[in-house]
Amino acid sequence: MAIAQTNPPNLTSDATKTRFTPDEYRAIEETAEDRHEYCNGGIIAMSGGSPTHSRITVDITTFLNVAVRDTNFQVYNGDLRIWIPSFNHGTYPDVLVIDGEPEFNADRTDEILNPLLIVEVLSPSTEAYDRGEKFRKYRSLASFCEYLLVSQTEPYIEQYHNLDRQSSDRWQWQVYDGIDRAIVLHSLNIELPMSEVYRRINF
Incomplete structure (x- = not known):
């Protein structure tokens, strides 16, 4: 994910406004050309990703969607907001x-509350955020x-897995380094080969 700037201009007729309610944010998002995150009153514009970022995201989504198509698991791309x-x-x-089934936020159909597995493809501008504050919030x-943190500069993926679903503080960290490895996805009971993640990427 890539973040461009905080409080982008032209989101409201009040140029001095820096805090937005969730409903104001949602109204902006419904008509905005670009996507934005909402962070407790602040709006953050998201810039476009690199071709490599997009390719990796598409290949992960495609592999997982095929792998779990005959199960109760459902795969979504980055268009659905958590x-x-x-x-x-x-x-x-x-x-x-x-x-x-997706658990939606109140009467919304574009905000989901029950993710099981989340994948973030790292970008230089957001890597620290994905590892820290964002992971804490998730x-x-x-x-x-x-949780998978996927490098786009080398075949390297970090995995965090909750060992105790009744607690939020027993997470195990595992590193997968090298194109010949396969990631054991505990939540889905499948393996994700690194070669599938990086199948059309030249390092």
Whole structure:
């Protein structure tokens, strides 16, 4: 994911306005040409990703969608927003998987509350955010139990897996380094080969 700037211009007729309600944000997002995150009153514009970022995201989404097509798991791309109630935060992950039917935020059909697996393809401008604050916020969601941080500069993926679904503080860290490895996705009970993640990427 890539973030461009905070409080982008021309979002409101009030040029001095820097805080927005969730409903104001949603109204802006429905007509905006670009996507934005919502962070407890602030709006953050998201810039476009690189061709490599896009290619990796598409290949992960495609592989997972085929792998779980005969199960209760459902795969979504970055068009579906995750809402994190504890932090009043709305964000777009690169890939997410849910178990069963989506749980939507109130009467919204574009904000999901129950991600199981989340994948973020790292960008230089957002890597620290994806590893730190964003991961912390994701962990407040009871359904969330697996997180992949995917490098786009080398075949390298970090995996975080919750060892205790009744707790949010027992996460195991695993590194997958090298194109011949395969990631064991505990939440889906499948393996994701690194060669599928990076199948058309030349390093």
